[in-house]
Amino acid sequence: MKLHPVEVISRERYGDHVRIQYLWTGDPPQPGQFVMVRAAGHGLDPFLSRPLFAHDYEEGDVASLLVVVRGRGTALLAEEGSALLVSDPLGRGFQVTEDGPVALVGGGVWVSPLKLLARSLRRRGIEHDVYLESPAAASGAYLGFLKENFPGATLIETAGGTGSAVFLDWVGDLARYESIYVSGTAETLAAARSAAAGVVPAQLAVRERMACANGSCYGCAVPVWAGGEMVYARACVDGPVFEAAALAW
Amino acid sequence: MKLHPVEVISRERYGDHVRIQYLWTGDPPQPGQFVMVRAAGHGLDPFLSRPLFAHDYEEGDVASLLVVVRGRGTALLAEEGSALLVSDPLGRGFQVTEDGPVALVGGGVWVSPLKLLARSLRRRGIEHDVYLESPAAASGAYLGFLKENFPGATLIETAGGTGSAVFLDWVGDLARYESIYVSGTAETLAAARSAAAGVVPAQLAVRERMACANGSCYGCAVPVWAGGEMVYARACVDGPVFEAAALAW
C-alpha cells in the first residue's frame, strides 16, 4: 500500500476525540471513503496501518480525520507532533441520490464520515436532516464539537456509552426520507438496518479489521447477499459503505 | 532491566560520531562501565536495549555517551529530540593501579571509555600517555573531537577504516608502562593483547552482543582462562573489561 508523507496542520482534542487536519493535494476523498494511516518514524511497529474514515475535505486542500484513541496505533496517530503517512482515499463510499430529503444518522466516532457527506449534500442542494447520538456520558467538549460541525443536527441523548435502538425511535418515521445514511455503533447499525427494512433505502458504513486495504487479502470480510446466496464482500473495496438490504447480518 | 528516563542536554555531531549528554544523578559510572540505552516512545521495537560505554561523567551530574550510528537502534538514539531511557552503570570496568606511567590505547568509537578513564587518572595524579588511532579516512570534525577531548594524546594515522597492528608499533616499547588500557577495534584489541603478552599487564574493553545485561542470559559470552581451562565469562557482569592474559582468544 502506497502511503504519502503529509503535513499535519493541527490536532485538536474534543474529549476523547481528536481531529487531525493535514494538507492533501491528491484525489479528493468521497463521503464514506477511508484512508490508511500510520505514524512515521516507528518502522513496522505497529505492523499494520490503521483505517480511518475521511472526515472532511475543504477548499485549500485541508483533509481531516476524527479519531478516538483505542490502542497503540491510534495513540501514535493522535500524539502531538507525530508525522503521518496517509494513503489515497480508498473504498466505495455513500452513493448519494439526487432526491431529498435524506437523513444522516450517526453516533460515536463513526459520525466522522457524515461531515463530508453533509458537505457534499449541501453543495448539491439536497435537503437533509442529521441525527446524532449524544451519549449521556459524553464530554461537553465533544458535544460542542458535534454542534459546531453538524449545525442544525438533532442530538439525541442515549444512555450508556454506545448506541441503542431507542435512538432510532427518535428519528421517527423513516418513510419520510428518500434514503438514510448511517454510520454509528454496531447497535445503531443493526437497529437502523431493521428499522429501514422495507421502509427506506439505507446505506451503512461498516467496519471490519483490515490488513491490505486494496482487495488483496480478503481480511475485511462482510457477509452480503449475492443472488440469494451469502458471500463475503470486502469492506475495503466493495465497501465500507453497503446497502443495508445487501448485508447478510 | 530497570531503565530511567533521563533529560538529554545535547547531541553534538562529529562526523559519524554523536556525543549525547544527559543529566544523571544516580551512581556515578566507573571508567570502562557501560549503560543500556533505548529510545523512549518506540514500544518494544527495537526489542533489545543497546549497550554503550560510559564516555564521560562530569561535575554537575552530566553523563555522556559517544555513539556511532550502525543500525536502527543507534539511529534512534542519535536522533535529534528523541527521549532516552538509560540504565544504571553496569559491569566491571578498568581496574586502575596506583602506579604510573600507564598507557591508554584506543581507536574508533571505542575510544569512548578512555575519556572517563583519563579523567579518573588525572584526578588521582597517575601519569598516563594516550594513543589514539586516527584513520586516514576520518573526518576533520572527529579528529577535532579527539584533540579536544584527549588533550596531549598522540594521534597515530592508520590506513583503512579499522585498526591495525602497525598502530601498536607506534606506541613503542610497552615495557616502559606499568599497565596498558585498551579499547579499540577488534584488530587493535588482538594486536595489543599479543604485544603486551609477557611485557606489561593489559586490560581490554571487549564487546559482545548483549540481551539482559545483568548476568542472567549468558548471551554475552567471552572466552577466558580459568584454572587452565577455557570457560565463557559474561561481558556484562564479569567484563566488559578483562585482563588481556585472561582472554582465551
Next chain:
Amino acid sequence: MVTRTTDLAVELCGIALHTPLLPAAGTASAGVMSANADIFGAVVSKTVTLKARPGNPPPRVAETPSGMVNFIGLQNPGLEAFVQNLGNFDSGVPLIMSVAGDTVGEFVGLCRRMAVEGRVSAVEINLSCPNVEHGGLLFCAGPESVAEVVAACRDALPGKPLFVKLTNEGVLRNSLAAEEAGADALTLINTVPALTVDARERRVLVKGGLSGPAIKPVALRAVYEVSRAVEVPVIGCGGVARGTDVAEFMLAGAAAVQVGSGSFAREPREILGEFAVYLGEMGLTARDLAGALGEAKPLSGW
C-alpha cells in the same frame, strides 16, 4: 522504477525472472500484481480450489507484534471462474498458479487443468490444507502424505515446474519427501499456527496463521536447513518487509523470495528498490548472493 543498473535477474526452474521478488500466494490481487509487474519477477495467484470457497466468517485478521494472524479460509471463486479471468494476469511476467484441494484427486484435477493453460508457467501446490480423506490432517502433516500428493501432481503437470509450498512444522523431512517425489522447487514457509486474544474484550480475536517479520527468523532457518539438504531450488517466504530481508533469504539459500504481509505495511516497490540499493552498495548481483553466507563470528575479534 527500480534502477536497472543493478542486475536483479535470476532463474528459477528454467523460468527467467527479471527480479527475484514475487508476491506470496493470497496476498496480492491481480490488479496489484499487474501494477507491479515491473518489479515482480513473476506473479503468484491466490490459492484456487476446484469449487468456490466462501471463506471463514470474520474477524479474519488481527495484528500481532511485528506480524499478523489471518483466518481467511481460502476464499476463492473456484477453478472455472478463475480460469475465465486468467486475462487479468496478462501483465508480461510469468504466472505461477497456487492451487489446493481436499483430496489428492482434487490436486491432480487442478494440475491437469493448469498443464494445458498456456498462461500458466508453473504451479505451486499449497499443502497447508486438510486432507479430508485422512481425517482432516494437513497434507503437509507428514512425509508420506506429502510424497503421495506431490508424486500425483508431478504426473499431472507434464512440462511445467511444480512448486511445493510447506509449513514450518516438519519442514526438513517434508521437503526431502517432496523432492524425492518430484517437486521442482520448494516454497518455504506458509503461515505458523497462532492465536490472538483481546484481553479487554476477553475474546479470541483470530485463530489462524502468523505471518510477517515476526516469523522471518523461522522462515530463514527453514530455507537455510532445507536448501543445504536438497538439490532443487528453494523459494523463501516469511516476513519479508525490507530490501535486506530479500538479501537475507538469498544468502540463506533461496533462489527467489516472496513477499506477503510485508506488502500490506509497505510497498513491494520500495522493498525491491532497497534490495537494488543494497546490491549496488555491496557491488553484487542478485545471483552472487547464492551460497555467499559466511559463518557467525564473535564481535570482539577472536
Next chain:
Amino acid sequence: MVTRTTDLAVELCGIALHTPLLPAAGTASAGVMSANADIFGAVVSKTVTLKARPGNPPPRVAETPSGMVNFIGLQNPGLEAFVQNLGNFDSGVPLIMSVAGDTVGEFVGLCRRMAVEGRVSAVEINLSCPNVEHGGLLFCAGPESVAEVVAACRDALPGKPLFVKLTNEGVLRNSLAAEEAGADALTLINTVPALTVDARERRVLVKGGLSGPAIKPVALRAVYEVSRAVEVPVIGCGGVARGTDVAEFMLAGAAAVQVGSGSFAREPREILGEFAVYLGEMGLTARDLAGALGEAKPLSGW
C-alpha cells in the same frame, strides 16, 4: 511494589503462588530473582545438567523483529556446583528446578537428586535437548520419547510435581503423551528454531531459538489447544512483555505465566504492575481469568 488490593494469587499443582508470574528458565539470574521475589509467584532456575556445560561459542544472541534468537547451549556449572549454591534461591518463594540431560538416565538422576532437596518445590524438565541415545533427536521430537522420559522422571521424583516443558513443534500430541506418562503440569513453549543473517556482513549471526513477543501468538495457540485437551495445568510461556500478555495467556488457558526475554526489554515488576491494573480495571482476580475466553466476533456487530 505491586498493590495488593488486587488478588493475584493462584495455585499450581498444590503450590500456592502469590502471583501467577514466574521467570522463564534461563532468563533470570538468582540475584535478579531474589530481588523480584515480591513479584514472582515462584522462581525457576536456569536449566541444570548433571555435568557442567561450557555453552556455545559466541555470538549467542541476536535481535529480530519483536524478538531475539539465542544460542546459549545450556551453559551451567553442573548439578553438584549448582546444589551447593541453592542458598542463592532462599528468597521466600517456591523454587522450581529446571533440569535437562543427554539420556533418560541423566534426567532420572537429576530428578532423584531434586526429590531429596528440601528447597525444591517442583521440577521442570526441559525436553528441548538432544537425546544422545537416539541419534541426537530432541527428547520432544515425538510422543514416544516424551512419554519415556516423563514416565521415568515421574517415578524418580516422588512427592513433588513434575512440570514438562515442550517446544511448539508437535506440541499437542507431545502434551497428551506427557500427561498420560504422569506430567503434573506442562510448560509451553520453549523457543522456536530460527536463524538470523547479517546481510551486510554476509554472515550467519545466530542460529538458535526465537523468543520474545514475536512468538506470543504461537505460544498462545499452543496453550489454547493443549489446555483444552488435557486435565493438568498449563504454564504459559513465550513473548510476555506487558501486563495484558499475562491476561491473554490466562484467558487462553494458562494457570501461571512465565516471562523470559520480555524481562530483558522491560522490568518484570512493571509487567506485573500492569497486569494488576488490568485486573483492577476489569474488576477481576487472577483466578477469574481461567476459562473466561469468549469466541471471536466481527466488528460491525452481526
